[in-house]
Amino acid sequence: MALPSQETLDDEAMGWFLRLRDPSASEADRHAFEAWLAQSERHAEAYAEAEQLWQAVEAPAKLLAEREASSRPFPSHQSRQTWPWAAAACLLMTLLLGFGAWRDPGLFDRWMADLATAPGQTQQVTLEDGTRLFLDADSAVDIEMADGGRQLTLRRGRLWVDVIHEPARSFSVLAGEARTQVLGTRFAVERRAGDVRVTVEEGRVAVSHGQGAASNEQVVLGANQMIELHGGSALGVPSESDARGRLAWARGQLMFDQTALDEVAVQLERMLPGRVLVSGDEAGAYRLSGSFPANDPDAILDALETSLGITVRRLPGVTWLASPAHPSNHPSNQDVPAL
Numbered sequence: 001m002a003l004p005s006q007e008t009l010d011d012e013a014m015g016w017f018l019r020l021r022d023p024s025a026s027e028a029d030r031h032a033f034e035a036w037l038a039q040s041e042r043h044a045e046a047y048a049e050a051e052q053l054w055q056a057v058e059a060p061a062k063l064l065a066e067r068e069a070s071s072r073p074f075p076s077h078q079s080r081q082t083w084p085w086a087a088a089a090c091l092l093m094t095l096l097l098g099f100g101a102w103r104d105p106g107l108f109d110r111w112m113a114d115l116a117t118a119p120g121q122t123q124q125v126t127l128e129d130g131t132r133l134f135l136d137a138d139s140a141v142d143i144e145m146a147d148g149g150r151q152l153t154l155r156r157g158r159l160w161v162d163v164i165h166e167p168a169r170s171f172s173v174l175a176g177e178a179r180t181q182v183l184g185t186r187f188a189v190e191r192r193a194g195d196v197r198v199t200v201e202e203g204r205v206a207v208s209h210g211q212g213a214a215s216n217e218q219v220v221l222g223a224n225q226m227i228e229l230h231g232g233s234a235l236g237v238p239s240e241s242d243a244r245g246r247l248a249w250a251r252g253q254l255m256f257d258q259t260a261l262d263e264v265a266v267q268l269e270r271m272l273p274g275r276v277l278v279s280g281d282e283a284g285a286y287r288l289s290g291s292f293p294a295n296d297p298d299a300i301l302d303a304l305e306t307s308l309g310i311t312v313r314r315l316p317g318v319t320w321l322a323s324p325a326h327p328s329n330h331p332s333n334q335d336v337p338a339l
Helices: 006-021 027-037 041-070 077-096 098-103 107-112 261-271 297-308
Strands: 115-117 123-126 132-135 139-146 149-162 170-175 178-192 195-209 218-221 225-230 253-260 275-279 287-293 311-315 318-322
Touching (some): 006 041, 027 041, 107 115, 107 139, 107 149, 115 132, 253 261, 261 297, 287 297
Parallel strands (some): 275 318
Antiparallel strands (some): 115 139, 123 132, 132 149, 149 178, 178 195, 195 225, 311 318
């Protein structure tokens, strides 16, 4: 087998370094990193160089940020402290990963995963036991099928599962700090950084906090129920949910019901290459309702422009959604006809 090039090793090492600095990095990520590091001395050397490179540019980046901050007026001490770190982060990301990594934050997770989809792509898979998976756009999942049990680890994105029940082999899905133990069901798990949402369409699942096999905190969900876990906090309270509407993306349709513009932008990032940014002091006042094909982001952008008066600007690697200054002039409660 051909040895990886030095450039490939350097890219992998920096990817691991940045991943482990991310608060959402899991214990599974750390175990995978240790396995990568132990492959050869070249791997260890590449990682040491990545650490040195970060240290070398961190100090100049902070200095540049402080100089930039000193020339700008700030209304409060808090905002003055925020800007230097933002500038430093921008410089570091530019130096280390370039614009490509910023505009595609899921690149590393997809590269590491057993199964992944790029923005704008979805995939249906049938596992060896007959279990069906639907992986939404910009998603990544690891698959482990063993005699003692079946486990999926959702690194990012959304996953719909129709599980084949096997009494001798349990089936679970890990997503951040949430473990979903399947009791024979159709359900979906969504992970965005440290936030996890589990929605049950049919049957039952047991959701627990933490990645251990056992947990004192466990909630059983039935059909048309959902639960959320935010960061490292405790499990939330189960709530009723229209699972068929909420999980319409698994059938190729997107349904918005008074959905905030920021949430619409999150969905668009799954469909478009690059980032989707929202600006405007009144952006929070705009909400979208309607049904759209999951493979047609232009239909959503057209609806934002024509129904809500949102200005859509497309730049290389970025789609910008700018809200008008006066939301009262643009009815945000207007429904968009189903497409």
